Structure formats: structure tokens, C-alpha cells
Amino acid sequence: MAFLARLSGALVVLTVFQCLCGAVSAEGVVGYERRQMRERSVGAGSKRATNTLATRDANNTALQFGSGVTRAANVTGGPEVQEVDFVDGLEFCLQSNQAMTFNVEIDNGINPGTLPDNTTALNSFSWVVTSSAPLTQVNAQMFVPFNRTKLVAMHPNGSSPSTMLMVYKRPLNATSGGFLPVNANQQIVRELPEDRIMVPLTQMDGRYTVLVTQARPVGGTGALKLSPIQILASRKAGRSLA
């Protein structure tokens, strides 16, 4: 009974969290269109004020990739969960006690020597996240978009190709060692129409990419393991998971 209560609590939390922080988006809808959709789906102004876990700072929406202060996401620091999203659908929902800025750059080309055995890179690029406070612990969810058409064109062997996707990370400035999975058993592939992988992060900095790996069982238990920010979200909503 207690377990069931916890389970349904977890599902409610996941749902609330995903509605507010991951409320997007049809494939291929970018920039302004995307923002408009979000205004409608998340709700603007008054609704936000009464009914949100995440602060949607308009300045941190549809950011361009690249370096420099004008392309930096500004994280204010404090108890609020902030949303930051980029033009391709890459998004962060994060809470950081310390103020920081971060940039995301696209780095083209992936050295095959940095990929683990039996994995293939979905994209020919990685997202390079560089923050002003690399050692700071954050409670964050990263939403990483994937291109389903491209995935299917690779003829992966699993019966459900999206279960083969996993976000991997390599430290910045790494001179040896390859990509490693980020919190492998807590990643959640969010299917059509969203097509993004949700990954909990405790630190921002790194080089991230999507790899095609071994198929995982569909509907595995991973989705029920709560990440720190999901727990945080539930506390903010006044729910107890204990």
C-alpha cells in the first residue's frame, strides 16, 4: 500500500514536473513558433505566478549556441527552478544555489576513438556546456532532442529504436578517456511528438552527445527513479514522498 502510494505520488510528480519544465513541442518547431507554443501550453503571466515550479525567464528562451556574454544563459541562483532552452529544443530545468552563467556550443565532429564499444553516434556533433561555476552542484534536468528520422535511417537492431538512445558525456578538455553514460538508469526517453531524452545532471559542464547503444526493455523501471530535481519539484508542490 505504502509502495503504491509512493508510486502514484512519483507519477504525479513526474507529470507535474514534465508539464511545467518540458512543455513542448512538435518536431521541427523552433524559435519564435516554439516560444508561442510554449506561451500557450505553459500559460503566461498570472497563471505562471500562481501555478509554477519553474521560473520561465523570457531572456533564457530560444538561446543561440555559441560563446560570449550575449549567448550566455543567466542562472540567478536560489531555490527557484529556472528554465533555459536553446533553438534546437535542448533545454535545461535547473536549480542552483549559486548564480552562474553558462554557454552551449555545438562542436562538429566526434572522434570515433572516444565512443565506447558497440555504440554509434546519432549526430556528428556534441553540445559543449561551459559554465562560470564548473564545480557547483546543481539540481538539473537536461532535455536532449533527437532526430527520429535519422535514427530510423541507421537501421538500429532494437525493435523500439528510441530505447537504444542514451546521452553520454565526456569531461571538458579531456585528453584521454571516452564518452560515458550520464546517470544511465535515470534517463527517460520521451517519445513522439517530443522526441527528447531527459537526463538528470548534478553538474553542468561537459561535452554531451546522443549514442545509439543496446536496446533496453520498453517500460523499464528507470522512469520511476526520482532525480534530485524531481524530488525538489515534489517538495515545492507540497507533496511528500516519504
Ligand SMILES: *[C@@H]1O[C@H](CO)[C@@H](O)[C@H](O)[C@H]1NC(C)=O
Ligand atoms: C532580461 O533582459 C532585459 C532586457 O534585455 C534586461 O533588462 C534584464 O536585466 C534581463 N534579465 C536577466 C535576469 O538577465
Ligand SMILES: *[C@@H]1O[C@H](CO)[C@@H](O)[C@H](O)[C@H]1NC(C)=O
Ligand atoms: C545574461 O546577462 C548578460 C549581462 O547582464 C546579458 O548581456 C545577456 O544578454 C544575458 N543573457 C540572456 C540570455 O539574457
Ligand SMILES: *[C@@H]1O[C@H](CO)[C@@H](O)[C@H](O)[C@H]1NC(C)=O
Ligand atoms: C560488443 O558486441 C559484441 C558482439 O555482439 C560482443 O561480443 C561484445 O561483448 C560487446 N562489447 C561490449 C563492451 O558490450
Ligand SMILES: *[C@@H]1O[C@H](CO)[C@@H](O)[C@H](O)[C@H]1NC(C)=O
Ligand atoms: C532529421 O534527419 C533527417 C535525415 O537525416 C533530415 O533530413 C532532417 O532534416 C532532420 N531534421 C531536423 C529537424 O534536423
Ligand SMILES: *[C@@H]1O[C@H](CO)[C@@H](O)[C@H](O)[C@H]1NC(C)=O
Ligand atoms: C546490428 O547488428 C549487426 C549484427 O550483429 C551489426 O553488424 C550491426 O552493426 C548492428 N547495427 C547497428 C546500427 O548497431
Ligand SMILES: *[C@@H]1O[C@H](CO)[C@@H](O)[C@H](O)[C@H]1NC(C)=O
Ligand atoms: C578548459 O580549457 C580552457 C582553455 O584552455 C579553460 O579556460 C577552461 O577553464 C578549461 N576547463 C576545464 C573544466 O578545465
